[in-house]
Amino acid sequence: MKNKIVAAMFEKIADVLEFQGEIPFKVNAYRKAARVIGEMQEDIEDVWREGRLREIPGVGTALATKIEEYLTTGKMTKYEDVVSSVSADLIELLEIQNLGPKTAALANKKLGVENLNDLKRVIADGSLAKLPGMGEKKVENIQKGIELYERARARISIGVALPLVEELIAELKSRTQVKKIEAAGSTRRMRETVGDIDILVETDRGAEVIQAFVHLPNVTRILAAGDTKGSVIVGDRIQVDLRAVGKESYGAALQYFTGSKAHNVHLRGIARKNGLKINEYGVFRGEEKIGGEKEADVYHVLDLVWIPPEMREDRGEIELAAQNRLPHLIELKHIKGDLHVHSHWSDGKATIAALAIEARQRDYRYIAVCDHSKSAKYAHGLEEEQVLEKIEEIKQIQENVPDIKILSGAEVDILADGSLDYPDEILAQLDIVVAAIHQGFKQRATERMLAAMENPYVFILAHPTGRLISRREGYRLELEKVFQKAAETGTILEINSYYDRLDLSDVNARRAKEMGIKLSINSDTHELAQLDAMKLGVGVARRAWLEPEDVINTYSLEKLLKLRDEKRKGR
DNA sequence: GCCGTTTTCGGCCCGACTGTTTTCAGTCG
Numbered sequence: 351m352k353n354k355i356v357a358a359m360f361e362k363i364a365d366v367l368e369f370q371g372e373i374p375f376k377v378n379a380y381r382k383a384a385r386v387i388g389e390m391q392e393d394i395e396d397v398w399r400e401g402r403l404r405e406i407p408g409v410g411t412a413l414a415t416k417i418e419e420y421l422t423t424g425k426m427t428k429y430e431d432v433v434s435s436v437s438a439d440l441i442e443l444l445e446i447q448n449l450g451p452k453t454a455a456l457a458n459k460k461l462g463v464e465n466l467n468d469l470k471r472v473i474a475d476g477s478l479a480k481l482p483g484m485g486e487k488k489v490e491n492i493q494k495g496i497e498l499y500e501r502a503r504a505r506i507s508i509g510v511a512l513p514l515v516e517e518l519i520a521e522l523k524s525r526t527q528v529k530k531i532e533a534a535g536s537t538r539r540m541r542e543t544v545g546d547i548d549i550l551v552e553t554d555r556g557a558e559v560i561q562a563f564v565h566l567p568n569v570t571r572i573l574a575a576g577d578t579k580g581s582v583i584v585g586d587r588i589q590v591d592l593r594a595v596g597k598e599s600y601g602a603a604l605q606y607f608t609g610s611k612a613h614n615v616h617l618r619g620i621a622r623k624n625g626l627k628i629n630e631y632g633v634f635r636g637e638e639k640i641g642g643e644k645e646a647d648v649y650h651v652l653d654l655v656w657i658p659p660e661m662r663e664d665r666g667e668i669e670l671a672a673q674n675r676l677p678h679l680i681e682l683k684h685i686k687g688d689l690h691v692h693s694h695w696s697d698g699k700a701t702i703a704a705l706a707i708e709a710r711q712r713d714y715r716y717i718a719v720c721d722h723s724k725s726a727k728y729a730h731g732l733e734e735e736q737v738l739e740k741i742e743e744i745k746q747i748q749e750n751v752p753d754i755k756i757l758s759g760a761e762v763d764i765l766a767d768g769s770l771d772y773p774d775e776i777l778a779q780l781d782i783v784v785a786a787i788h789q790g791f792k793q794r795a796t797e798r799m800l801a802a803m804e805n806p807y808v809f810i811l812a813h814p815t816g817r818l819i820s821r822r823e824g825y826r827l828e829l830e831k832v833f834q835k836a837a838e839t840g841t842i843l844e845i846n847s848y849y850d851r852l853d854l855s856d857v858n859a860r861r862a863k864e865m866g867i868k869l870s871i872n873s874d875t876h877e878l879a880q881l882d883a884m885k886l887g888v889g890v891a892r893r894a895w896l897e898p899e900d901v902i903n904t905y906s907l908e909k910l911l912k913l914r915d916e917k918r919k920g921r
Numbered sequence: 922g923c924c925g926t927t928t929t930c931g932g933c934c935c936g937a938c939t940g941t942t943t944t945c946a947g948t949c950g
Binding site: 373376378382383407408409410411413447448449450451452453483484485486487488491535546548574575577579591607609614615617618619621622628630631 | 937939948949950
């Protein structure tokens with residue numbers, strides 16, 4: 351698939367054009383096309399062959415010609431022209447906060463700034479501050495931006511952002527009298543990573559609340575503090591923005607600051623066509639305010655049903671909302687069990703009894719204890735005879751916890767030759783077999799997975815792509831083939847809820863659903879508290895538009911085991 | 922550069938904050 355490459359080229363063109371002072375609308379046209387193509391499921395080459403490039407939203411005659419040129423010749427003249435006109439170092443400077451295209455261009459033209467070192471130099475010698483429109487404070491802010499940039503401020507995981515948001519909200523509640531307070535932005539949309547954290551608060555004393563916010567104990571730097579907006583750095587690099595609004599605007603502000611940007615731009619376009627205006631204070635017809643206290647107002651005035659935050663990415667949800675055909679998304683309360691947790695038998699910390707009791711407290715009906723297999727030495731994988739011992743222990747523990755079913759399971763390694771780490775005689779005695787690659791990521795990963803799925807005892811394929819969000823790309827995989835085999839054999843694909851995995855991702859999980867594959871959302875717990883990771887997996891599932899029926903651990907135990915037996919018998 | 926029940930030309934989401942201005946530009950989200 352060349353989708354990502356084309357998207358990256360358009361993105362780059364947009365960056366350069368912006369730097370060169372091209373009108374923002376043209377820049378945005380490239381950015382929009384880049385986003386749509388980057389997220390598109392269909393192979394852009396297929397779309398092109400079928401003559402449907404122009405049907406891609408945001409692609410008109412000019413961009414279609416450029417895509418065609420690239421797909422035919424492997425080159426895009428516009429891209430090469432644009433990129434060669436400005437050095438890459440210079441474009442990268444736009445990543446620096448408080449330094450935008452105008453200032454970068456000015457510094458380049460007047461002072462010959464070509465890269466980060468040049469920029470530091472003109473700051474140090476004071477020449478940047480002397481340029482027209484510049485001054486000490488502006489330069490100081492750019493300097494701060496450079497410091498942040500050099501700390502390689504990456505996006506943080508949703509698994510880190512959520513607890514931090516909860517802590518900040520609790521602190522703020524204890525220090526001020528706020529009526530409502532909640533996270534907005536990509537945190538609310540449950541994106542797998544979050545750039546900045548956005549928090550929205552309802553109050554009629556905005557300035558006071560903002561002051562309290564920027565002086566919270568964890569705040570290390572204040573970026574801005576006005577009457578309605580405060581912006582700070584928490585710890586050494588996480589930016590948190592707080593917005594304060596009154597009751598009459600809370601819903602509109604929540605909608606606005608939840609985004610995504612693409613979703614909101616689309617909504618505003620519809621509003622304009624209907625003679626309405628939407629902003630963070632409400633919905634307006636001329637001077638008259640016709641909504642904004644409730645978030646749903648914003649959607650209802652446009653004849654749309656309310657759209658769950660996780661779907662707000664402008665990936666077709668607005669069109670569905672107009673027809674009242676939104677999916678009924680899965681919720682945490684639908685989850686009836688966790689099919690991938692580890693106990694102290696391998697590398698987990700908790701006992702099986704503790705896991706069962708803790709799961710019961712979450713209203714689960716079943717839990718599958720899947721410890722590592724013998725080849726996973728680093729994780730104290732179990733030898734065959736230990737597996738049998740563990741099955742016996744589960745039988746005994748089960749007698750003391752009658753109201754939750756403890757399923758004996760294993761997370762079985764898929765070995766280098768595609769065979770499994772236990773013989774079928776052992777697998778047959780387990781209730782749930784989860785298979786996964788843990789070693790030799792780059793060796794024939796696709797073939798090994800296909801072979802593993804052919805085994806009738808392999809019910810679930812765990813963390814199918816193997817990516818670690820903060821650290822590694824994932825197996826070299828032909829995902830389309832893996833999905834086809836899963837659909838063919840009735841193998842379940844996992845959404846692993848561990849914050850650094852979230853694997854399958856939202857986009858991949860949505861593709862799996864479209865191919866008729868069932869999924870399982872599992873916590874991959876290694877200690878009791880990690881059972882709560884389930885909510886992250888559910889977030890991914892909601893972003894993938896999954897409904898309860900798509901996810902097997904919303905099923906009753908009977909229905910779940912029936913599905914497993916169908917795979918065992920062969921379809 | 923895209924797009925079309927007001928438009929094939931003239932729009933394109935919109936406001937807060939900051940700093941450098943003396944009425945506004947740049948940046949951000």
